[in-house]
Amino acid sequence: MSDHPADSERTVASGPASSRDDSTGEGAGSAADLAVDRILVVDDDPTLRRMITSYFEEHDIPSVAVGGRSEFGRHFGASEPGLVILDLRLGTDDGLDLLREIRSRSDVPVIITTGHRRDEIDRVLGLELGADDYVTKPFSLRELLARVKAVLRRQEFGRQARSRNPERGGYRFGGWRLERRNRRLIDPAGEPVALTKGEYALLLAFLEAPRRPLSREHLLQATRVHEDIYDRSIDVQVLRLRRKLEVDSSAPRVIRTERGVGYVFDLSVEPF
Incomplete structure (x- = not known):
């Protein structure tokens, strides 16, 4: 992956980033004002994981790349993250099963990603199982960051309302x-x-x-x-x-x- 800053603004596809630049328009801005614990990025594509975690680090959001269910269990078991970005297509692992497992033990915010816009049933099932939001590939890293910030703000809004x-x-x-x-x-x-x-x-x-x-x-x-x-x-x-x-x-x-x-x-x- 190139170290050129423009790479972090490109669209994320199912594999490496596509060549379309998404750096136009208003910037995603810093998330330093949000109380963000580390984010777990769960995806079986190592290039995509590195792109997302690098982009988040640039915006002051600590993140950890996770390749599958067993690795996720080790990280989640050590301490609960602030948010999980979960690909529903994890090779031999089933992302929906992992989402069920997460919801059986935690209300941590979860944003699911799906590989195709046709996979409507995955999005519906994911939301019904307790996901907080979803994005479909290809997506821009700017959009993903905006959705992360929105979910975290909603979570804080809910905490204030419950208090x-x-x-x-x-x-x-x-x-x-x-x-x-x-x-x-x-x-x-x-x-x-x-x-x-x-x-x-x-x-x-x-x-x-x-x-x-x-x-x-x-x-x-x-x-x-x-x-x-x-x-x-x-x-x-x-x-x-x-x-x-x-x-x-x-x-x-x-x-x-x-x-x-x-x-x-x-x-x-x-x-x-």
Whole structure:
């Protein structure tokens, strides 16, 4: 791998980096302001691993390259990392099995990578098994760093939210306000908007994970819907919530459909 700085901005493919440069636009910036423990980069491609870890080190994020399941076990067993980047195609190892193992013992943030945009089922299964985000190859190192920083910020956001009294405070988003004490939604004009228990639980799930793709399974669990109710019930709840939040529910901009995954709440959210 070349030592030229431009190499760290190129697109990561399934093998060595492609020749397309991704250094245009706004820089990824330093992550020194984030409280980042080491990141484990789990991939069976040694060139790709070196590119990712070198790029992270340039941006003040300590990282360790891991080639497979046994090596991962040694590093994870020594001390829990701050985040895991996990390729779902690990040669003889199964990345989904490793993700199940991680989630059985830890809630460490996990970003999964998949080798082909066609592998929709891998992305869906990964998210349903507890991954926090995903990227598909080829991806730029700049995008990967941005996703790492976003996941770490969401994790910190969640910690702060959990530390507050759950019956106090709330969230502001796009001129709206959700008050948790009385479960009241206030529109941008200052008028209250009635929510059913299911709609409130669904909105709260979105507000606790803004701009993150959420699977239907995740939303089912978050809204405490019984297991014998089909996933389509979430689609109905989303439709009802859209009718209350969207200017035009037929062209939603607040709650977007993420094809093959679920839904994304696409507004900035501020706790209070």
